[in-house]
Amino acid sequence: MRAVTVTPGTPNSLRCVPNWPEPAPEEGAILAEALAVGVCGTDHEIIAGHFGEPPPGTDTLVLGHEALGRVLEDPTGTLRKGDLVAGIVRHPDPVPCPNCAVGEWDMCRNGQYTEHGIKALPGFARDRWRVHPAFAVRLDPALTTVGMLLEPISVVAKAWDHIERIGKRAEWKPQSVLVTGAGPIGLLAALLGSQRGLAVHVLDLATTGPKPDLVRALGATYHAKPVAELDFEPDVVIECTGVPRVVLDAMCKAAPNGIVCLAGVSSGGRTIDFDAGALNRALVLENNVVFGSVNANRRHWDQAAEALARADQGWLNSLITRRLPVERYTEAYTAGEDDIKVIIDFTA
Structure with missing residues (x-):
């Protein structure tokens, strides 16, 4: 063997x-x-x-x-x-x-x-x-060629589960989601956003290759620019790069009552200048939430299997x-x- x-x-x-x-x-x-x-x-x-x-x-x-x-x-x-x-x-x-x-x-x-x-x-x-x-x-038997995607999609199924649980703290009807990073986790997070009927935006630096077309095939909008240059405030942000500047900019970009899920792991060892006081002010005054998410339990794996079968x-x-x-x-x-x-x- x-x-x-x-x-x-x-x-x-x-x-x-x-x-x-x-x-x-x-x-x-x-x-x-x-x-x-x-x-x-x-x-x-x-x-x-x-x-x-x-x-x-x-x-x-x-x-x-x-x-x-x-x-x-x-x-x-x-x-x-x-x-x-x-x-x-x-x-x-x-x-x-x-x-x-x-x-x-x-x-x-x-x-x-x-x-x-x-x-x-x-x-x-x-x-x-x-x-x-x-x-x-x-x-599902139809997943013979793609079923190995179940593990990565279970990770974002958990992220969405926790986003929606946090959203229940108040009256909350999200309309848009920004996903930063168009790797497997980011694209699958965008898929689950589209399945929820949200306006999906995906940000990545790639301008060639398959990523832009894969995003557009979901009916989503692709952005190849820094987060700070976006002209809208998403209700939900799922950060999948782990890049420190992107992480911090994403935390600052969410709409009032917004929820930011950090799903990318930073490597550490890098220092950048950042106005932490301004971030604190924005999070507090706008009732925003930032949380980390990793891995998944049985409930999320079952949710992921259903999402794969629908995709x-x-x-x-x-x-x-x-x-x-x-x-x-x-x-x-x-x-x-x-x-x-x-x-x-x-x-x-």
Whole structure:
């Protein structure tokens, strides 16, 4: 069995092992054959040695957290043989903390959660994998070519869920959303905004490549300019770049009673001049909210599966800029200039 692995903490230890062991039964009752895994920035950071944690008792981590598989067996009867399935990435901590105890492992307080392909659980970039029924999500059969997008769209499903919960603090009828960054997370955030009937605006620096057309295909407006130069104030901002200047400008741009969700992670180590007092004044006097959002729980994964099934399949396929067989895994994990989403195809 093939598996794409790294030694966490050791830069450039990426390799494909041709004789990886079959998944152990304790990994879960559901056995699936891998169809594909998506590649994302988290994978690049693990490969660079910045973070990642192997399962206990080993120094090797199987990569892959954006999974799509087909059920081979499920003795519990939760799924049927042949079902499309994705595995939920994060599992609750063993203590558990108050949030993990009620199924909100995305809000874990003590950091003892585990994550497939990231932290202490083997990932899905192998020919076969197992998952516990409670962490298996059935996908619509029509999603055979795009179902690996479920993990990234679950992240923005959570973001939208929390935006709408915060909005209920007062009478609030949002009309517009600004998404900063037209990578996979940004484009999927825009998709969910369009599904909600909002006027969607996406901001990115790219003027060529597929991004502008993908935004326009949603009926949204594409902006290739700084946030500060926009001539409107959105009710909702979803910031997906993590770029400090964009983050701060986005926080200042929201309309009164606006909600700003920070979904991009900054690398840190950069200092910029900024009028923090003016930001404080605007947030307080306009009743604005700024919050961070990462990961997703079961509720969000189910919401994401419904959103994927409703989306235009041609548009979703257009997000995938490269599909490569396992044998070309090094190419898959090498970023390309116009990449949006790169997929490793285990069936090729």
